[in-house]
Amino acid sequence: MEGRNEYLPAYYRLAEDIREKIESGELKPGDAIPPANRLAEVYGVSLMTVRQGLTILVRMGYLKSVQGKGTFVTAPSAGTLILPFSDKHLLGQDKEVKVKLLNLEIPAADEIVADRLAIKKGTKVIKVKRLLYADEGPVAVDFRFLPYIKGMPLLEKEIAYAAFPEVIAQYREIFLVQSSLEIYACTIRCEEAELLEVEEGHPALCLEQLIRLKDGRPVGWSRMMARGDRLTLKATSRTG
Amino acid sequence: MEGRNEYLPAYYRLAEDIREKIESGELKPGDAIPPANRLAEVYGVSLMTVRQGLTILVRMGYLKSVQGKGTFVTAPSAGTLILPFSDKHLLGQDKEVKVKLLNLEIPAADEIVADRLAIKKGTKVIKVKRLLYADEGPVAVDFRFLPYIKGMPLLEKEIAYAAFPEVIAQYREIFLVQSSLEIYACTIRCEEAELLEVEEGHPALCLEQLIRLKDGRPVGWSRMMARGDRLTLKATSRTG
DNA sequence: CAGTGGTCTAGACCACTAA
DNA sequence: TAGTGGTCTAGACCACTGC
Numbered sequence: 001m002e003g004r005n006e007y008l009p010a011y012y013r014l015a016e017d018i019r020e021k022i023e024s025g026e027l028k029p030g031d032a033i034p035p036a037n038r039l040a041e042v043y044g045v046s047l048m049t050v051r052q053g054l055t056i057l058v059r060m061g062y063l064k065s066v067q068g069k070g071t072f073v074t075a076p077s078a079g080t081l082i083l084p085f086s087d088k089h090l091l092g093q094d095k096e097v098k099v100k101l102l103n104l105e106i107p108a109a110d111e112i113v114a115d116r117l118a119i120k121k122g123t124k125v126i127k128v129k130r131l132l133y134a135d136e137g138p139v140a141v142d143f144r145f146l147p148y149i150k151g152m153p154l155l156e157k158e159i160a161y162a163a164f165p166e167v168i169a170q171y172r173e174i175f176l177v178q179s180s181l182e183i184y185a186c187t188i189r190c191e192e193a194e195l196l197e198v199e200e201g202h203p204a205l206c207l208e209q210l211i212r213l214k215d216g217r218p219v220g221w222s223r224m225m226a227r228g229d230r231l232t233l234k235a236t237s238r239t240g
Numbered sequence: 241m242e243g244r245n246e247y248l249p250a251y252y253r254l255a256e257d258i259r260e261k262i263e264s265g266e267l268k269p270g271d272a273i274p275p276a277n278r279l280a281e282v283y284g285v286s287l288m289t290v291r292q293g294l295t296i297l298v299r300m301g302y303l304k305s306v307q308g309k310g311t312f313v314t315a316p317s318a319g320t321l322i323l324p325f326s327d328k329h330l331l332g333q334d335k336e337v338k339v340k341l342l343n344l345e346i347p348a349a350d351e352i353v354a355d356r357l358a359i360k361k362g363t364k365v366i367k368v369k370r371l372l373y374a375d376e377g378p379v380a381v382d383f384r385f386l387p388y389i390k391g392m393p394l395l396e397k398e399i400a401y402a403a404f405p406e407v408i409a410q411y412r413e414i415f416l417v418q419s420s421l422e423i424y425a426c427t428i429r430c431e432e433a434e435l436l437e438v439e440e441g442h443p444a445l446c447l448e449q450l451i452r453l454k455d456g457r458p459v460g461w462s463r464m465m466a467r468g469d470r471l472t473l474k475a476t477s478r479t480g
Numbered sequence: 481c482a483g484t485g486g487t488c489t490a491g492a493c494c495a496c497t498a499a
Numbered sequence: 500t501a502g503t504g505g506t507c508t509a510g511a512c513c514a515c516t517g518c
Contacts, residue, residue, distance in 0.1 A: 009487060023454060025413060035503060046489045048288065051505080058301065067504050068496035076303035079326040079403055081421055083475050116327075166315075174265060179477040181321055184469030185425040203443055205425035214263055228425030235323050237405075237419040250505060286508045291486080307485050308515035363483060487513075494506075 010045045012055035017043075022062055024071055032070040033063065081235035085181060085209075087132065088165045096134065101160035102141075102195075103129040106148050113145050116210060116221040124148040128159050131195055132226075138196045140226035142207075146171060146219060168211050168220040178212040183233065193226050201226035250285045254293035257283075259262055262313055272310040273303065273442075318384075321475040325421060325449075326403045327372065337376065341400035342435075346388050353385050356450060356461040370397050371435055378436045379383040380466035382447075386411060386459060408451050408460040417434040418452040423473065432465050443468035 008016075012062035021027045034042070039050045054071060055062040061080075065071045087097055105127050114121040126142040144164060152171060159167050165179050188202040196202075204225050248256075261267045274282070279290045294311060297303040305311045345367050354361040368384040384404055392411060399407050405419050425453055428442040436442075444465050451460035 011487080023414070037503085046491090048490095048507095049488060052487085054504095065498090065504060068498080068502080070497095070503065075406065075409075079324060079405070081323045081325050081419065083321045083323045085321050085475070102270075174263065179321065181475040183423060183445070183473040183475070184471065185443040185466070187443045201441075202321070203425040203427045205445075227423075228427075231424065232421040235325070235421040235423070248504095251506080277484085286510085288488090289507060292506085294485095305485060306516085308483080308517080310484065310516095482516105483518105484516075485514085487511100489511080490508100492506100492508080493503080495504085497501105497503075499500085499502105 010043070011049050011053035011056070014039065014043050014045070014050065015056045018053070019057060019060075019062055027073050029073050031073045033073065035070065069101070081237055082105060082180075083233065083235040085233075087161075098133055099161055100131045100133065101128070101156065102131050103127075104154075104156060104159065109145070113221065117145060117147060117218045119147060126154065126159075130160055132224075133192040134230070136230065138227070139230045140224050141192050141195050142222055142224035144220065144222040146221075164209055164220060164222050165211055172213075174213070178214070178216070180210050180212075182208045182210075185228070186225075188225065188227070196225075196227050198227060205231050205233070242330075250283070251289050251293035251296070254279065254290065255296045258293070258297060259300075259302055259407050269313050269315040270315045273313065275310060298417070316356045320476070321477055323421075323473065323475040325473075327401075330475065337379070338373050339401055340373065341368070341396065342371050343367075343426065344394075344396060344399065349385070353461065356385055357385060357458050359387060370400055372464075374470070378467070379470045380464050381432050381435050382462055382464035384460065384462040386461075404449055404460060404462050405451055412453075413458060414453070418454065420450050420452075422448045422450075425468070426465075428465065428467070436465075438467060444456050445471050445473070461475050 018033060027033065033039075033060065036047055036050045036054070039054075040047050043050070043158075054063060054065070058071075058228070060067060061074060063071050064074045069164070083167060087099060106124050107127055108122045109117065109119060109125045111121055113125060114123065119125075126146050126148050128143075130142050130144070132140045132142065144167070146168060149171075155170070158170055162170070184206050186204050186206050188196060188200055188204045190199055190200050193200045193202070205228050206228065207224040208223075209220075209222045209224075210218055212218050258267070258273060267273065273279070273454060276287055276290045276294070279285050279294075283290070292318070296304060298311075302312060303311050304314045327339060329442055334408045344365050347367055348362045349357065349359060349365045351361055353365060354363065357365065359365075364387075366384075366388050370382050370384070371378060372380045372382065384399070384407070386408060389411075395410070402410070410428050424446050426444050426446050428436060428438055428440055428444045430440050432444075433442070445468055447462075447464040447466065449460075449462045449464075450458055452458050
């Protein structure tokens with residue numbers, strides 16, 4: 001009856017057991033695992049406990065449940081990677097990144113910024129220019145744009161040193177949800193060349209981050225230009 | 241008693257309700273939410289149902305439970321992004337990507353490959369060279385390396401057209417787990433220039449993927465060189 | 481000690497799928 | 500119709516925290 005003689009919870013052991021069978025090849029992608037009630041019998045636990053275990057594997061991408069049909073082993077999910085993205089992660093965990101606030105102004109939005117933030121051209125926006133550098137020298141320059149809201153306090157330190165989503169959460173006094181990042185390669189332009197201590201045309205990694213509210217309304221846009229030889233993004237699989 | 245008069249399951253409504261309170265600012269990071277038994281009363285559901293709802297929010301990063309103390313609202317988690325990574329995703333969902341197998345040989349590993357795969361220099365490896373292109377022309381060239389295992393069948397089609405982790409899973413007859421990706425900017429080199437129809441020095445996005453077994457042993461390494469003007473990686477927050 | 485989260489049961493009913 | 504997953508209950512006991 002009560003199989004509570006192990007250190008680990010029953011649902012966890014069940015999940016590990018099935019995961020083991022999958023990784024060892026005993027269960028292959030496409031195979032159906034035994035139905036939940038069968039597993040409940042075999043493992044001597046209740047249905048809820050079985051479900052709790054299977055939920056873990058579904059979340060981890062090992063299984064896929066189809067109502068009325070069964071629960072099936074899925075193909076390796078390695079197509080999805082996790083990309084930690086913050087100033088701290090940018091240069092690798094070992095190196096320490098320093099940030100310098102170069103400029104903070106409230107200009108009228110130009111065409112590009114207006115487009116990204118879905119506002120009218122000419123609307124006032126907050127524009128932040130920063131320089132990120134490590135021990136070996138400058139790594140990246142970045143611009144952050146957010147719509148200017150009259151009366152809202154501007155905390156310079158926050159704006160320069162916090163992660164962009166946090167800056168916006170702070171500024172809008174809201175718990176935001178969506179953030180998307182585009183990554184592409186280009187070359188260092190004239191404006192950034194001096195700051196980054198390289199010549200124009202040097203390979204650069206460009207990162208554009210768009211922050212949106214839950215309803216999809218953009219509330220922040222940032223663009224980072226990084227020296228290709230000093231910045232490497234690292235993404236990994238695993239959900240834990 | 242039975243509040244089963246809604247379209248959505250009770251646990252889901254509870255989760256959405258609390259999430260709403262968090263995003264609207266009614267509940268702020270650090271705040272404790274009402275204890276589970278209290279929520280069960282308020283929403284008129286059982287404890288298990290409450291837990292099922294809270295589990296969703298914990299998984300999504302909105303809440304953190306601490307045994308014996310309570311369940312608390314966490315700070316915005318936007319520091320972690322999801323990066324879908326497969327041949328199909330590379331060019332954007334709209335465009336169709338085509339793949340051409342350029343070469344498949346079994347040379348001795350050079351220094352770099354031997355290092356990445358943690359094998360001795362000179363060991364035989366499978367080397368695959370591919371060209372990815374879209375309607376507008378070539379986008380990227382990539383090399384895939386995996387240790388050569390005598391007697392293992394080599395399925396050319398698989399190797400060229402499947403995602404790299406799947407290729408290896410197939411080849412090793414195993415369900416693999418770890419995959420990591422490094423992203424950086426460089427310039428097109430002489431060897432790739434002609435294939436990609438650009439001149440040497442053109443900005444390039446370089447993607448190095450390392451596939452490991454569960455125990456950390458590397459079993460595959462790939463390196464993709466993409467035209468910076470034709471490839472943009474897109475990552476988003478949200479776990480769903 | 482009381483309050484909290486974590487695990488678990490032995491049922492129940494529903495929705496969906498396939499024969 | 501039978502088999503399956505999805506939701507839900509009304510309890511129970513345990514482990515941990517803080518007073």
